[in-house]
Amino acid sequence: xxxxxxxxxxxxxxxxxxxxxxxxxxxxxxxxxxxxxxxxxxxxxxxxxxxxxxxxxxxxxxxxxxxxxxxxxxxxxxxxxxxxxxxxxxxxxxxxxxxxxxxxxxxxxxxxxxxxxxxxxxxxxxxxxxxxxxxxxxxxxxxxxxxxxxxxxxxxxxxxxxxxxxxxxxxxxxxxxxxxxxxxxxxxxxxxxxxxxxxxxxxxxxxxxxxxxxxxxxxxxxxxxxxxxxxxxxxxxxxxxxxxxxxxxxxxxxxxxxxxxxxxxxxxxxxxxxxxxxxxxxxxxxxxxxxxxxxxxxxxxxxxxxxxxxxxxxxxxxxxxxxxxxxxxxxxxxxxxxxxxxxxxxxxxxxxxxxxxxxxxxxxxxxxxxxxxxxxxxxxxxxxxxxxxxxxxxxxxxxxxxxxxxxxxxxxxxxxxxxxxxxxxxxxxxxxxxxxxxxxxxxxxxxxxxx
Amino acid sequence: xxxxxxxxxxxxxxxxxxxxxxxxxxxxxxxxxxxxxxxxxxxxxxxxxxxxxxxxxxxxxxxxxxxxxxxxxxxxxxxxxxxxxxxxxxxxxxxxxxxxxxxxxxxxxxxxxxxxxxxxxxxxxxxxxxxxxxxxxxxxxxxxxxxxxxxxxxxxxxxxxxxxxxxxxxxxxxxxxxxxxxxxxxxxxxxxxxxxxxxxxxxxxxxxxxxxxxxxxxxxxxxxxxxxxxxxxxxxxxxxxxxxxxxxxxxxxxxxxxxxxxxxxxxxxxxxxxxxxxxxxxxxxxxxxxxxxxxxxxxxxxxxxxxxxxxxxxxxxxxxxxxxxxxxxxxxxxxxxxxxxxxxxxxxx
Numbered sequence: 001x002x003x004x005x006x007x008x009x010x011x012x013x014x015x016x017x018x019x020x021x022x023x024x025x026x027x028x029x030x031x032x033x034x035x036x037x038x039x040x041x042x043x044x045x046x047x048x049x050x051x052x053x054x055x056x057x058x059x060x061x062x063x064x065x066x067x068x069x070x071x072x073x074x075x076x077x078x079x080x081x082x083x084x085x086x087x088x089x090x091x092x093x094x095x096x097x098x099x100x101x102x103x104x105x106x107x108x109x110x111x112x113x114x115x116x117x118x119x120x121x122x123x124x125x126x127x128x129x130x131x132x133x134x135x136x137x138x139x140x141x142x143x144x145x146x147x148x149x150x151x152x153x154x155x156x157x158x159x160x161x162x163x164x165x166x167x168x169x170x171x172x173x174x175x176x177x178x179x180x181x182x183x184x185x186x187x188x189x190x191x192x193x194x195x196x197x198x199x200x201x202x203x204x205x206x207x208x209x210x211x212x213x214x215x216x217x218x219x220x221x222x223x224x225x226x227x228x229x230x231x232x233x234x235x236x237x238x239x240x241x242x243x244x245x246x247x248x249x250x251x252x253x254x255x256x257x258x259x260x261x262x263x264x265x266x267x268x269x270x271x272x273x274x275x276x277x278x279x280x281x282x283x284x285x286x287x288x289x290x291x292x293x294x295x296x297x298x299x300x301x302x303x304x305x306x307x308x309x310x311x312x313x314x315x316x317x318x319x320x321x322x323x324x325x326x327x328x329x330x331x332x333x334x335x336x337x338x339x340x341x342x343x344x345x346x347x348x349x350x351x352x353x354x355x356x357x358x359x360x361x362x363x364x365x366x367x368x369x370x371x372x373x374x375x376x377x378x379x380x381x382x383x384x385x386x387x388x389x390x391x392x393x394x395x396x397x398x399x400x401x402x403x404x405x406x407x408x409x410x411x412x413x414x415x416x417x418x419x420x421x422x423x424x425x426x427x428x429x430x431x432x433x434x435x436x437x438x439x440x441x442x443x444x445x446x447x448x449x450x451x
Numbered sequence: 452x453x454x455x456x457x458x459x460x461x462x463x464x465x466x467x468x469x470x471x472x473x474x475x476x477x478x479x480x481x482x483x484x485x486x487x488x489x490x491x492x493x494x495x496x497x498x499x500x501x502x503x504x505x506x507x508x509x510x511x512x513x514x515x516x517x518x519x520x521x522x523x524x525x526x527x528x529x530x531x532x533x534x535x536x537x538x539x540x541x542x543x544x545x546x547x548x549x550x551x552x553x554x555x556x557x558x559x560x561x562x563x564x565x566x567x568x569x570x571x572x573x574x575x576x577x578x579x580x581x582x583x584x585x586x587x588x589x590x591x592x593x594x595x596x597x598x599x600x601x602x603x604x605x606x607x608x609x610x611x612x613x614x615x616x617x618x619x620x621x622x623x624x625x626x627x628x629x630x631x632x633x634x635x636x637x638x639x640x641x642x643x644x645x646x647x648x649x650x651x652x653x654x655x656x657x658x659x660x661x662x663x664x665x666x667x668x669x670x671x672x673x674x675x676x677x678x679x680x681x682x683x684x685x686x687x688x689x690x691x692x693x694x695x696x697x698x699x700x701x702x703x704x705x706x707x708x709x710x711x712x713x714x715x716x717x718x719x720x721x722x723x724x725x726x727x728x729x730x731x732x733x734x735x736x737x738x739x740x741x742x743x744x745x746x747x748x749x750x751x752x753x754x755x756x757x758x759x760x761x762x763x764x765x766x767x768x769x770x771x772x773x774x775x776x777x778x779x780x781x782x783x784x785x786x787x788x789x790x791x792x793x794x795x796x797x798x799x800x
Contacts, residue, residue, distance in 0.1 A: 015790075020464045176464065248790065261791040331457050338463040345458055359463075374470045374526060375568030380684060380738040388790040393738045394782075412789045420462030427470045428568070434460045 081290030149354030175337025195282030493601025538663025674727030690747020
């Protein structure tokens, strides 16, 4: 496998990774289509990592598409904007994909509400001071659209004593089925490049590297055609291998450096942004708009009209699935990609800022999930597949004995970012990734239990 | 959306290659070796292979029922144990002794530890080690390959009645009147008389030895098939041969009269079968990449040391069993360096 990558010549991370069937051909060639408004939109106040936003509208109030409806609460928090013109009918608990109900603003969309955004203000963005840009990024409600939903402005401010010299732009999209970033790179290339320049100005980065998996060479070409020669922005093809799009992997692929254990990209002077996030930044900031819609890939065996949809934030999942022609047989719906995404228990959950895709009945899963679980046969496939070079086989033995503390102290449990490679390759069908999720959750709660 | 919604945890995709696929492919890789042995040694070899495989399967079934584990035959692992065991025994080995070996191998070597995935050592070799100690004469009684009438007539010792003295093989061999048959394996001839068999004969099974170890070429073929399908860690056989060469080469260069060439070491006796099919037993070998090398090399070194300096002409079995025992220790010494872990000493940052 390593020899093969040497022949192909595109950079990649040094160890591990897997090649699941991509299933991207179903949607990669389909242009982004706008989804109509659902009659009711649900905007959760916590769609991002950090403190939930605070509502600034009241029940019964009328809101205009693009208008702020909730303000950020603290540094690691972002505001929310009205995705459509209508009336606030409730600010109440609502079902979320994660499980527990959480507060959300529910808007009844006016019939025949316009898609036009009236609520905006032109800004000459490249003339703004870096601090001002950071504030505007926060005001736009921008979070990582690759799935992490971490507030974008927070990463622009390095802690004291550190500085950012390189912007890594993540166009890998390594999850099977998903093609929304691919389409954004092809269709919103100028906005993407504008967004990169804005982020470079805000962070002080002197150069930007766009990493794109080599199964999207058309995107590599499209972007490099729009870049002047000897530009500070450069596109680099990297090997198509899951999880190339994990920031630790992409940094290793592009820079040959590893983030120290427990550290952040900023420790290497790097900030990582997803292409979708930067395209939105380039689109929204010059016009003073907020984030109210995003591109979502809808695909999978149960989808009659797969594609990339421009979906207003807050659209109920059921509405999107119906628009995409999901048949009645679909009974397993994944938010995000099939390797790291989560299945949802209810189709009432809204599409939030971090949802990059919806996969209904990923091919051939249901029967495989029923496969018998065997004891570990120490085949070492998981050790070979782990991009973090952990020893999942050993970790699983400890997990079975509930030695959760030992997993953390001696076997680097916290370096696991749950990419799922180990469970994907395990011939014994051991739910390794789930073991590690549980172990981490218990370790997180332990100090609380002790006090 | 009429059906109930399924809730699962990520990852939702699964590579379609399970334990049973891996084990079944190991069996496929062993089939040419087994077929060749039957062609070479006749119905005695066939009876031997069937006996150990069937007894191993019955033992597995019995103990999995006693342990309440359900039917574990479907994972195919015990078929490998049964076949491998037969291939390591002399072709005329009494069937009742082979049955004892299969029972002991699966019962003591596998079921006692908790079945598939928990055995400390290779079950086939545990069974063989038991009969080596219990029946030292029978396990070193060799019969000629390609004997006339081998498809119609059993080797007399094969059908020995339990606990009775088996019929003399020597007089039977004499009656066959085969040219140059001495009853000694290439390893024994090399060790005690310093006569080396030709590479060609070793490769294509034109020598005497255990049922399935005589054709190095077919074993290599099966092993390479598994390695290419990534159902076998190539580092282990590579480690074995590197370790064997490490000890054998300097000695050979020092005194080629007394010591065998590295090529002879690699091709003779059970090293080929051991390296590709027994040392590579996933369960009893380290999971770490470097650990697999070290473990393989340990087997290679021990084998040659036992062969050249020990009392026995062959050392593969004990070398593998010893390395099996050392495997957890080797694994804990060779934990991979985790992403982002500092290269120097702890707390160097």
